[in-house]
Amino acid sequence: MKGIMEATKDVRAIEVENVSFSYNGVRALTDITFSVDEGEFVAVMGPNGSGKTTLLRILLGMLKPESGKVRVFGFDPCRDAEKVQSLVGFMPQKEHISTKPPLLVKDVVLMGRAARKGILSPLSKEDVEKAREALEAVGLEKVWDTKFSELSGGQQQRVLLARALAVEPKLLLLDEPFNGVDIPSQNRIIELLDRLSKKGVTVLAVVHNVSPLIHHIDKILLLNKELIAYGSPGDVLMPENMIKAYGAIIPIIVCEEGFAHPLFGDTHG
Numbered sequence: 001m002k003g004i005m006e007a008t009k010d011v012r013a014i015e016v017e018n019v020s021f022s023y024n025g026v027r028a029l030t031d032i033t034f035s036v037d038e039g040e041f042v043a044v045m046g047p048n049g050s051g052k053t054t055l056l057r058i059l060l061g062m063l064k065p066e067s068g069k070v071r072v073f074g075f076d077p078c079r080d081a082e083k084v085q086s087l088v089g090f091m092p093q094k095e096h097i098s099t100k101p102p103l104l105v106k107d108v109v110l111m112g113r114a115a116r117k118g119i120l121s122p123l124s125k126e127d128v129e130k131a132r133e134a135l136e137a138v139g140l141e142k143v144w145d146t147k148f149s150e151l152s153g154g155q156q157q158r159v160l161l162a163r164a165l166a167v168e169p170k171l172l173l174l175d176e177p178f179n180g181v182d183i184p185s186q187n188r189i190i191e192l193l194d195r196l197s198k199k200g201v202t203v204l205a206v207v208h209n210v211s212p213l214i215h216h217i218d219k220i221l222l223l224n225k226e227l228i229a230y231g232s233p234g235d236v237l238m239p240e241n242m243i244k245a246y247g248a249i250i251p252i253i254v255c256e257e258g259f260a261h262p263l264f265g266d267t268h269g
């Protein structure tokens with residue numbers, strides 16, 4: 001642990017330099033360069049197939065870039081996979097959770113902590129407490145003993161988020177965390193992510209609708225297989241960037257507080 005603390009001192013949470021990646025010879029990402037400081041809250045946007053999930057998988061060390069350099073708190077996610085995974089909480093876009101035997105919600109939330117300890121170490125009281133707290137943070141404390149498969153899609157998403165939170169990560173990588181999540185729960189999660197980032201947790205969240213996050217994020221990373229723009233929401237949400245990314249004019253309104261909000265066909269968003 002001491003090694004990790006020393007290594008993470010004065011280094012950026014994420015450094016990506018000239019990274020390219022292909023699936024079977026087909027380019028998914030080309031020459032991506034950006035960095036994220038510790039405690040920053042970043043939204044990743046782009047159309048379907050623009051490489052957002054691929055980027056998260058590269059940061060997790062699940063995919064090895066064909067060229068370029070990736071560092072997470074100074075560690076190479078492929079070479080130092082264990083170290084990186086001990087610092088990251090990941091919420092996938094979707095995940096197949098076994099129904100045979102049927103897993104309870106508590107089993108799913110505890111999975112992350114269990115994976116870190118290894119199969120030979122039993123879960124402690126602290127593990128259970130952290131898992132309960134995480135479930136409470138997403139507003140689902142009442143389903144602790146419920147079968148995961150019996151929850152709605154939005155509730156399952158929130159449980160997967162709780163699993164990512166339960167490991168007390170320094171970096172949260174979230175792939176569409178609001179998919180199917182109702183508006184009150186979404187607002188509660190956004191407030192939680194805001195509080196965590198203010199406490200120094202770095203958050204990188206892939207979202208299609210950035211509007212609800214606009215007042216909370218530091219930066220937007222706009223992708224379309226290449227990096228279209230990266231910077232403050234006001235700088236990124238420019239008509240020319242949106243056309244480059246989405247191939248269409250996306251209306252942008254500025255709210256009373258002066259934040260730019262893109263309107264993806266939902267003028268009440």
Ligand SMILES: Nc1ncnc2c1ncn2[C@@H]1O[C@H](COP(=O)(O)OP(=O)(O)OP(=O)(O)O)[C@@H](O)[C@H]1O
Nearest residue numbers: 023024028046047048049050051052053054055093
């Ligand atoms: N396992 C895979 N094998 C082959 N091609 C893949 C694989 N996963 C993704 N791709 C392709 O890579 C490109 C980027 O996919 P990716 O899932 O990263 O996009 P995304 O921006 O997350 O999309 P979405 O918004 O639809 O979730 C797409 O063209 C996709 O078809």
